[in-house]
Amino acid sequence: xxxxxxxxxxxxxxATGILLFIVLGVLPFAAAxxxxxxxxxxxxxxxxxxxxxEFWVSVIKTGSFFKSLGYSAAIAGIAVFLSVVIxxxxxxxxxxxxxxKFILMMVYMPLAIPGLATAFFIIQLLxxxxxxxxxxxxxxxxxxxxEFPDLVNDNLALGIILAFLTMIIPFFMLLFxxxxxxxxIEDLRILAYSLGATxxxxxxxxxxxxxxxxxxxxxxxxxxxxxxxYEVPLILGQESPQMISVLVIQELKQxxxxxxxxxxxxxxxxxxxxxxxxxxxxxPRKREQYV
Amino acid sequence: xxxxxxxxxLPFLVLLVLFPFTYLLFLSLSGAWYYPDVLPKYFGLxxxxxxxxxxxxxxxxxxxxxxxSLAVAIVSTLSGFFISKTVYYHPHKRILNLLAYxxxxxxxxxxxxxLSYFFLKLGLFGNVTGVxxxxxxxxxxxALIFFSSFWNERIKNYENLVSTLGGNTLDRYFKVxxxxxxxxxxxxxxxxxxxxxxxxxxxxIIGVGKVxxxxxxxxxxxxxxxxxxxxxxxxxxxxPPVVLLYINKKYVFKKIA
Numbered sequence: 001x002x003x004x005x006x007x008x009x010x011x012x013x014x015a016t017g018i019l020l021f022i023v024l025g026v027l028p029f030a031a032a033x034x035x036x037x038x039x040x041x042x043x044x045x046x047x048x049x050x051x052x053x054e055f056w057v058s059v060i061k062t063g064s065f066f067k068s069l070g071y072s073a074a075i076a077g078i079a080v081f082l083s084v085v086i087x088x089x090x091x092x093x094x095x096x097x098x099x100x101k102f103i104l105m106m107v108y109m110p111l112a113i114p115g116l117a118t119a120f121f122i123i124q125l126l127x128x129x130x131x132x133x134x135x136x137x138x139x140x141x142x143x144x145x146x147e148f149p150d151l152v153n154d155n156l157a158l159g160i161i162l163a164f165l166t167m168i169i170p171f172f173m174l175l176f177x178x179x180x181x182x183x184x185i186e187d188l189r190i191l192a193y194s195l196g197a198t199x200x201x202x203x204x205x206x207x208x209x210x211x212x213x214x215x216x217x218x219x220x221x222x223x224x225x226x227x228x229x230y231e232v233p234l235i236l237g238q239e240s241p242q243m244i245s246v247l248v249i250q251e252l253k254q255x256x257x258x259x260x261x262x263x264x265x266x267x268x269x270x271x272x273x274x275x276x277x278x279x280x281x282x283x284p285r286k287r288e289q290y291v
Numbered sequence: 292x293x294x295x296x297x298x299x300x301l302p303f304l305v306l307l308v309l310f311p312f313t314y315l316l317f318l319s320l321s322g323a324w325y326y327p328d329v330l331p332k333y334f335g336l337x338x339x340x341x342x343x344x345x346x347x348x349x350x351x352x353x354x355x356x357x358x359x360s361l362a363v364a365i366v367s368t369l370s371g372f373f374i375s376k377t378v379y380y381h382p383h384k385r386i387l388n389l390l391a392y393x394x395x396x397x398x399x400x401x402x403x404x405x406l407s408y409f410f411l412k413l414g415l416f417g418n419v420t421g422v423x424x425x426x427x428x429x430x431x432x433x434a435l436i437f438f439s440s441f442w443n444e445r446i447k448n449y450e451n452l453v454s455t456l457g458g459n460t461l462d463r464y465f466k467v468x469x470x471x472x473x474x475x476x477x478x479x480x481x482x483x484x485x486x487x488x489x490x491x492x493x494x495x496i497i498g499v500g501k502v503x504x505x506x507x508x509x510x511x512x513x514x515x516x517x518x519x520x521x522x523x524x525x526x527x528x529x530x531p532p533v534v535l536l537y538i539n540k541k542y543v544f545k546k547i548a
Contacts, residue, residue: 017377021387024370025435028428029394032405090304097301106308108540112532113311114489116509117525121311124318124518129326131314137327145326166311221396228398230492235513245398245492252404267401278392283385 033271039264047257055261064247065266069273071241075157076226079164084219086165087172088211091180092203098177110170118163119235126151126159152236159236160243164226179214217281224277228270244270312529318522338523347520349508353527356488356505359419363426364484368476371434378435379442388439395432400492402429410497417501425497426490430483437479441472481539485532
């Protein structure tokens with residue numbers, strides 16, 4: 001009997017598939033980037049008057065982009081670092097409890113709360129007129145709302161970081177739990193113990209390296225997601241500096257038409273950084289990926 | 292001593308998880324809650340009753356968001372499934388995979404701002420079709436990447452087996468591929484539904500405030516400092532994901548078992 005091997009990608013269906021991928025997946029991104037690039041050089045747009053680098057020079061001189069990028073990277077970095085540490089600790093400490101269906105459901109539950117609702121809840125909880133402030137007043141810890149510390153829209157971005165933590169710790173816990181099972185880390189732990197390893201050695205040389213190596217791409221991906229986060233910093237952030245997405249939209253929505261190209265400069269710079277990060281994360285061969 | 296300490300931490304964490312849900316529900320049922328009162332002066336169903344009136348249009352927003360998210364989830368899941376097959380069997384799949392990631396990891400709001408010119412030119416600005424299209428553009432790459440692990444040698448061999456035994460394209464899809472991918476299709480549908488349901492920035496740019504999805508309403512109430520309606524719309528925003536999460540999680544449990 002003749003074995004029929006279907007000639008993949010050599011037929012019309014495959015060509016249509018690639019064409020659709022380009023039209024739906026690649027073209028919109030390329031069009032958006034090229035339009036923003038042209039706008040940033042004054043080649044398109046309402047006030048377009050031919051090629052100019054003045055908007056790029058202006059953005060670089062004022063340093064608003066770099067300040068915002070540094071601020072966003074610091075917030076995203078702190079949030080991801082703390083989330084990974086807390087999630088690792090909780091997963092490893094409460095591993096057996098997480099087998100319980102109710103406890104596991106509790107880990108899933110926060111995933112149902114979007115960033116917008118998380119930010120709203122944190123405002124309600126931590127603002128000067130919020131729930132904690134009311135409790136502090138009732139407990140005579142403060143005498144008026146102004147005495148309550150700035151925990152939202154503050155300089156240290158505490159509100160934003162707290163919102164990010166509540167949003168991604170459960171996700172990382174589920175991820176680590178999944179990798180723990182799939183990579184049979186429990187078996188490896190027992191093996192290491194039987195070979196005479198101490199608890200510290202098992203944790204530092206077996207458990208943590210496997211968990212972190214298998215999840216590093218996704219951890220980096222979450223850093224990029226938080227870097228471009230919009231709703232949470234829009235509600236919980238301060239006037240200046242702002243996180244990158246908030247800055248882009250604020251520049252693009254200005255009434256001063258001369259400033260709009262500067263918004264596109266920021267958008268182009270941000271897109272280039274994200275694209276470079278994507279190349280580093282997803283182009284190398286044999287890289288483990290978790291989607 | 293150590294065990295005792297752990298026994299207290301776990302219930303505390305459970306309470307911590309449940310607190311936002313309880314607090315938002317409590318706030319949605321409250322009224323006349325002035326500083327520094329720890330409890331509101333009014334507690335009842337007054338705010339919820341307004342959902343049924345046209346005063347806030349929340350019910351319409353809820354239904355509209357449901358419709359938009361269903362449309363985005365169905366189209367993204369199906370197109371992602373079919374197109375990912377071509378992409379991940381392609382000899383240059385690494386490059387194609389990278390290209391798929393670009394729109395996925397870019398902030399949706401920035402993507403929308405840069406695309407808004409084209410939406411304006413195509414007559415897709417400020418209407419539901421535009422919002423569905425824009426949300427599709429960010430959930431399609433997700434679906435595409437989601438199915439990347441499905442297409443492998445084993446699946447290819449199954450397909451070849453069906454062809455060898457005389458099956459046609461419909462047989463391959465309905466008797467092999469769909470039954471094998473049923474679970475993944477379901478999870479991808481839930482995930483893309485949630486991407487759409489949670490979306491605010493992109494919707495606000497492309498919908499220009501005319502397409503008032505539930506997230507747009509939440510933000511509007513926050514800006515107006517109408518916290519009771521804000522909490523109520525948050526409850527509506529959270530309820531469907533909780534239901535979906537329960538169904539989705541149950542499925543994941545089954546798969547692991």
